Amino acid sequence: MPRPAPDGNEGAAADTGGAAPHRSANSTPGPRTADAVADSVRAGILSGELAPGTALREEELSAAHGVSRHTARTALATLTAERLATAEPYRGVRVSLLDDDALIALQQLRCALETEALRIVRERGIRPPGIDAALGDLATAEAAGDWLATLDAHARVHLALVDASGSPRIAEEYRRLDGEMRLLLTHVRPAYAPGALTQEHRAYVEHALQDPERVVRAHLEHSTRAIIDGRRG
Numbered sequence: 228m229p230r231p232a233p234d235g236n237e238g239a240a241a242d243t244g245g246a247a248p249h250r251s252a253n254s255t256p257g258p259r260t261a262d263a264v265a266d267s268v269r270a271g272i273l274s275g276e277l278a279p280g281t282a283l284r285e286e287e288l289s290a291a292h293g294v295s296r297h298t299a300r301t302a303l304a305t306l307t308a309e310r311l312a313t314a315e316p317y318r319g320v321r322v323s324l325l326d327d328d329a330l331i332a333l334q335q336l337r338c339a340l341e342t343e344a345l346r347i348v349r350e351r352g353i354r355p356p357g358i359d360a361a362l363g364d365l366a367t368a369e370a371a372g373d374w375l376a377t378l379d380a381h382a383r384v385h386l387a388l389v390d391a392s393g394s395p396r397i398a399e400e401y402r403r404l405d406g407e408m409r410l411l412l413t414h415v416r417p418a419y420a421p422g423a424l425t426q427e428h429r430a431y432v433e434h435a436l437q438d439p440e441r442v443v444r445a446h447l448e449h450s451t452r453a454i455i456d457g458r459r460g
Contacts (some may be wrong), residue, residue: 264292264302272311272322273378273413279324283312309406325410327455333407334447340401341385344392345439355391358384358432366425374416377424378409384428388435411454418453 268288271277283306288299303320306312314320325333348355361383368376382405389401419427435442 260294261298261301261305264288264294264299265305267292268302268306269309269311270375272306273409274374275413275416277322279322279414281322283320283322311406311410323407323410325407325414327458330411330414330451330454333404333411334451337401337404337408338444338447340397340404341389342439342443344389344394344397344401345435345443347392347394348388349436349439351391351393353391354436355387358387358391361387362425362429362432365428366422369422369425372421374413378412381412381424381428382409384432388432411450415450415454415457417457 268277268283277283283303285296285299285303288294288302289296292299303312303314307314307320311323312320313323361380365377365380365384368380385408386398386401390398392398431442431446435446
């Protein structure tokens with residue numbers, strides 16, 4: 228995983244007689260360094276390098292990335308807020324598992340939000356702006372074998388559908404699920420051959436715009452079943 232530059236005052240007093248050097252306007256402040264650490268760990272989680280249940284320890288992140296434990300703690304708080312990590316008493320922070328119950332609950336909420344959004348889109352009689360570009364990006368990312376770009380493009384496909392409803396509240400609530408949705412797709416990744424995700428979503432978009440109540444539910448039930456069957460298999 229990439230290693231961000233040290234943050235805070237680590238090494239700040241070197242060659243200055245103990246006085247902290249002047250910070251230029253372009254110096255990277257602590258919060259931005261915490262974001263870089265969170266980005267690195269997030270990439271490890273979503274690539275599958277960090278498996279569900281893997282412990283994420285402040286002291287190890289601090290040593291690996293050359294940052295303070297406070298910065299590592301801030302990065303972990305970011306990942307916990309995104310639900311990519313879970314903090315538990317006496318167990319610390321671990322990569323989220325998304326067990327069967329959590330998976331089903333997430334998909335039920337997605338179904339409610341996306342179905343209502345697409346029902347509104349159907350009533351408006353429009354084709355969601357940006358949907359074809361998002362599908363094109365998904366195809367490009369899959370063809371390149373770039374999994375993180377595939378996750379980004381997949382998110383844009385679903386967000387284009389939701390945003391087209393013109394409902395800020397639905398869009399806001401849907402975006403809160405982004406981290407968990409990316410984690411879910413990483414779990415279902417073994418069920419898809421190269422290019423299959425794009426093919427499935429092209430068909431999904433066309434059919435969901437016509438019959439959202441049936442098609443959204445079927446689409447999400449398919450991915451849920453693929454994950455659960457994969458775990459049991």
